[in-house]
Amino acid sequence: MNQFFTDASNIRDGRITVTGADVNHISNVLRLKRGETVSIVCNDNGLTYTCAIDEITPVEVVCLIRDVQSESRELPVSITLFQGLPKSDKLEFVIRKAVEMGAVRIVPVAMKRSIVRPDPAKAAKKLPRWNAIAESAASQSKRGMVPEVLAVHTFAEAVTEARKCDKILMPYELAEGMDETRRIMTDIRSSEPGSIAVFIGPEGGFDETEVNSLKEAGAHIITLGNRILRTETAPIAILAWLTYIFER
Amino acid sequence: MNQFFTDASNIRDGRITVTGADVNHISNVLRLKRGETVSIVCNDNGLTYTCAIDEITPVEVVCLIRDVQSESRELPVSITLFQGLPKSDKLEFVIRKAVEMGAVRIVPVAMKRSIVRPDPAKAAKKLPRWNAIAESAASQSKRGMVPEVLAVHTFAEAVTEARKCDKILMPYELAEGMDETRRIMTDIRSSEPGSIAVFIGPEGGFDETEVNSLKEAGAHIITLGNRILRTETAPIAILAWLTYIFER
Structure with a gap:
């Protein structure tokens, strides 16, 4: 239907x-x-x-x-994806997949190593299109709400926004191993957070200053496994994990 | 590098x-x-x-x-993805992502509700291209091996092949809820399987006869959560779950 x-x-x-x-x-x-x-x-x-x-x-x-x-298809935890601005039309792919996988908000973030430097006027023009993509993906995956795509944030703005969430997760290639990651995820599950912020680096990864600033904000640094995931695949993987852990 | x-x-x-x-x-x-x-x-x-x-x-x-x-980036369990043949070039997307997420073999399967009816001669011609895509994705994600893409199988052939694996998983929209799914996944983890077969239905889903035939082969029926995933997103989600559960 x-x-x-x-x-x-x-x-x-x-x-x-x-x-x-x-x-x-x-x-x-x-x-x-x-x-x-x-x-x-x-x-x-x-x-x-x-x-x-x-x-x-x-x-x-x-x-x-x-x-x-009144049956809800929504995850019992509200997930905001802070996506490091990727190249070309990959952001549209990320929006589509993040909505399909249950995110409630998507915030594109201009990170230090983002290859694309968005002209603010151009980026603002794309916002209606990004939100139309989110609405269409929400219909197709039978979501119970339409996730919102916000305007491109600076890293500092994104961290301020993320601090409002109960937990912050940052997949990072220099994280400790999977045992530590599973321990972190289990702890987060036990704390029954209402909201989680997830930061995904762009193609070039996070800059060290960005890692430090997120650490300072209380972010948990995790690995997504031993293979190298693309910036547009990583959000799907972490949203799948959060579904596995939190879904009712 | x-x-x-x-x-x-x-x-x-x-x-x-x-x-x-x-x-x-x-x-x-x-x-x-x-x-x-x-x-x-x-x-x-x-x-x-x-x-x-x-x-x-x-x-x-x-x-x-x-x-x-000698450090291995491979998952400690060998996963074969049996993918219901999707429309147009989605199979190439699935191959790329399944390799990135750690599958060791990808078997395209002509299922009852597959919209594409492949002409065997044409499909055979595509095999080298599919394997070239797998090799390129393996390089990019720093895999420790090149996953193989097999020729298009009939459903009966796929089930015969899957029976050789220690466990068979089938995400299906009529599965019991997430608690039951987590119980199944935990049991499978405890049994320390060497190999797992994962069946993903095409756009139209599995036909009932296919579900029965997989049940008979001992497949575990699971849900991937309360939202509807596309046929090309489901393999990423289940491979992410298996990474979360099995990765060393």
Whole structure:
């Protein structure tokens, strides 16, 4: 079943009114017709509504609510990915996969060894596109919310933001071995954190000053195993680990 | 440092002779010169040789062995990925990522719901390309061996092959919850298997007859969490889990 997202304000009297880009998607791309069933998740209350399409006009699709489910597909811990800005279109790949794997926020970070130096005006222009990618990935993986992609942060801004999380994780090639990493992960699990920040270095890895600044912020340094992972694979691996450890 | 692979037969008298496609890669792509250092892994003994380039000709590169390391970057369990044939070029993505994440063999499997029906002659032609991708990914992730990509198997052939492994894992959307999955994974870890077969369904998922046939072969059915993963993301997630559980 196709899934869409909506705000609580569009839900009234047993009906949900879909507007915006989803209207074209429903009528012209998916070619859904009156009577067909769609799944609509409310961004505000996290509920999933099973609906029948009642009316399709060029500007809106009115759906009748048939059933409501409160079952959550969200991880019991809120994960923010701080991704060192990678080359070319890899960030879009990372957004897609991080959403699929359960992250709730993605923060691109201009790190010292990032090869791309984003022009702030250009990066700001990309933000709507990045968030559209997140929404589409959220629909496909049946997420219970649409993860947000923030504007490109400086490293200092990212650390300030990460300090608001209960725990900070930093996979780093100079970490101690796997036994120590498993010990750290088990301890973190036991502490029942509400939120975790994960920092992933860009292609060139973290600069030493960045490592020190994260250590100072209380980050736990871990390894992701004995093979070298690409900057765009590492977030998938750590999100898989966090799923294994935390998923209900 | 750039890494290449060689067979034991190319190592003699403190020298390694590199031939084949690596020669062009070293001299014309990487533009390495005499005296520069490369890392060469022996496919037969798994040792890593640190070498200085001694001579570059159009047909071979002769390297002087400076140091030998026996430290293994390989997982302590040998994982074969049986991947339901996905659409378009996704199999190449899966090969690249599975190699990066530590699989030792990749077996594309024509499953009932695979959208692509490969013409055997065409698929056979792609085999060298698939293995070249595996070799390149193995170099980049500093693997201690080059994983092999086998020809497209039928489901029956794949099950016969998988029965040779100590354990079979099948992520399936109708699996019990995460607690049961963690229990299965912990049991498997305790049994210290030498080899594990992992089956991943194609875009449309497994057919019921396939599920039954794998159950009969003793497969453990697990979930990968509460979100829907794409067929090309699932192998990364399960390989990440196996790394977390088994890595030394």
